[in-house]
Amino acid sequence: MKKTIIRFSTMLILLAVGFTSVMAQPGHRHHRQGYRSDGFSRGIHDVHAVANTAMLGYSIASLDDYTGIRVGYNAASLRASDFSDDISSDFQSGACIGVVFGWYLGKTPVIIEPGLYYSFKGGKLEGFERDLNIRTRLKTNMHMFEIPLVFKYEVQYHNAGVCLHPFFGGFLSFGIGGKTKALEGGYSDSWDTFSDGEGQLGRTDAGLRMGCGLGVDHFFLEFAYDCGLVNLASDQYNYFGYSNYDSAVRSNTISFSLGFNF
Numbered sequence: 001m002k003k004t005i006i007r008f009s010t011m012l013i014l015l016a017v018g019f020t021s022v023m024a025q026p027g028h029r030h031h032r033q034g035y036r037s038d039g040f041s042r043g044i045h046d047v048h049a050v051a052n053t054a055m056l057g058y059s060i061a062s063l064d065d066y067t068g069i070r071v072g073y074n075a076a077s078l079r080a081s082d083f084s085d086d087i088s089s090d091f092q093s094g095a096c097i098g099v100v101f102g103w104y105l106g107k108t109p110v111i112i113e114p115g116l117y118y119s120f121k122g123g124k125l126e127g128f129e130r131d132l133n134i135r136t137r138l139k140t141n142m143h144m145f146e147i148p149l150v151f152k153y154e155v156q157y158h159n160a161g162v163c164l165h166p167f168f169g170g171f172l173s174f175g176i177g178g179k180t181k182a183l184e185g186g187y188s189d190s191w192d193t194f195s196d197g198e199g200q201l202g203r204t205d206a207g208l209r210m211g212c213g214l215g216v217d218h219f220f221l222e223f224a225y226d227c228g229l230v231n232l233a234s235d236q237y238n239y240f241g242y243s244n245y246d247s248a249v250r251s252n253t254i255s256f257s258l259g260f261n262f
Contacts, residue, residue, distance in 0.1 A: 066102045068220060070115070071095075072257025078123035078140060079228070079250045084241030087127035092141070094120020096255055102152075111152040111165070119146040121205075121251050122178065122193070127240045134185035136239060140201065141180070142193055142251075146173040148209050165213035171226055175203035198238035205230050205251055218261050226253040 075091045098117030105112060122142040128135050150169030156162065178193035180201075194203050211224035228251030235244055 065104060066261040068100045068102065068259050068261040069098075070100060070117070070220075070222065070257045070259040071097045072222070072255055074120050075254045076121040076123050076142075077252045078125055078232075079252050080125055080240065081248050081250070082243070082246040083127070084243070085127045085129055087125055087240050090124040090126070091254075092120075092122050092124060092139070094122075094141075096120065096257060098146070100148075100259075102261070109154040111154060112149070113152055113167070113169075114147065114149045117144075117146040117148065119144045119173065119253070119255075121173070121253055123252070125240070125249075129240060131241065132184075136185075137183040138199065138239065139181045140193055141178040142175055142201070143177040144173040144205065145176050146171055150209055152213070161217045163215040165215065165222075167212065168210045169208075171205075171207060171209045173205045175201075175205075196236065198236050200234040200236055201232040201249065202230070202234055205232060207251070215261070220259040220261055222255075222257045222259065224255045224257070226251065226255070228252065 072095070074094045074096050076094060077089050077091045080087045080089060096117055096119045098115050098119075100113050100115035102111050102113045104110070120142070121144050122140040124140070125138045126136070148169065148171040150167040152165040152167040155164050175194045179190055180193045180199050181190045182188065182199065191197055191199060193199075193201055205228050207226055207228040207230065209224055209226050211222060213220055213222035215221075231248040231250065233242060233247065233249040237247075237249070241247075
């Protein structure tokens with residue numbers, strides 16, 4: 001799983017840089033004297049132009065440190081693995097809101113961006129528990145205080161005030177509240193997500209964050225995916241044939257946010 005995530009994020013960054021570099025080139029093209037118009041020469045010329053634009057992107061970057069606000073939507077789910085019962089997972093919708101701080105690393109297009117967020121996470125799990133011979137549905141809400149830290153690469157369109165920010169990094173979050181509701185064989189129950197009990201989840205989560213942002217002047221649109229790496233299930237977790245040695249419950253979150261940079 002970790003190798004797949006790393007390969008995906010690397011591919012995303014390379015494709016974004018290459019695509020935006022090509023789009024950033026002037027739309028007109030004139031044949032200079034002595035320039036060969038055959039496909040091979042044209043291809044060499046294009047590759048050289050893309051490489052120069054990508055490597056010298058800092059020459060068109062704003063290089064202005066910034067503070068930004070972000071407000072958006074989370075589609076959150078829980079990823080259950082290695083349970084003895086078959087489990088299906090579904091998303092829950094919630095909000096995310098926070099502030100970010102962007103600092104350019106010298107005169108380069110690389111940005112380090114930490115942030116402080118409130119983020120809704122959680123998800124729905126459903127499965128048939130063979131030991132009890134009943135179908136169980138769990139709906140978990142997790143209200144998290146989150147600290148993301150990502151590295152961004154900025155590519156700007158020439159003289160257009162538009163930039164693309166592919167990014168990769170991680171996050172650390174801490175649960176500040178939440179409710180879990182259970183429906184088992186016609187009976188329902190609820191409890192605090194982070195309280196002691198058989199449905200308890202741990203408060204602390206951490207994992208990888210990747211995505212891409214689009215900036216237009218001071219306005220910003222961003223897509224991000226958080227992949228939790230911490231097993232949130234406590235030793236007292238007792239659903240779907242959970243095993244303390246093999247099973248795990250981890251977070252997944254897809255977010256879309258709008259923002260403004262100062």
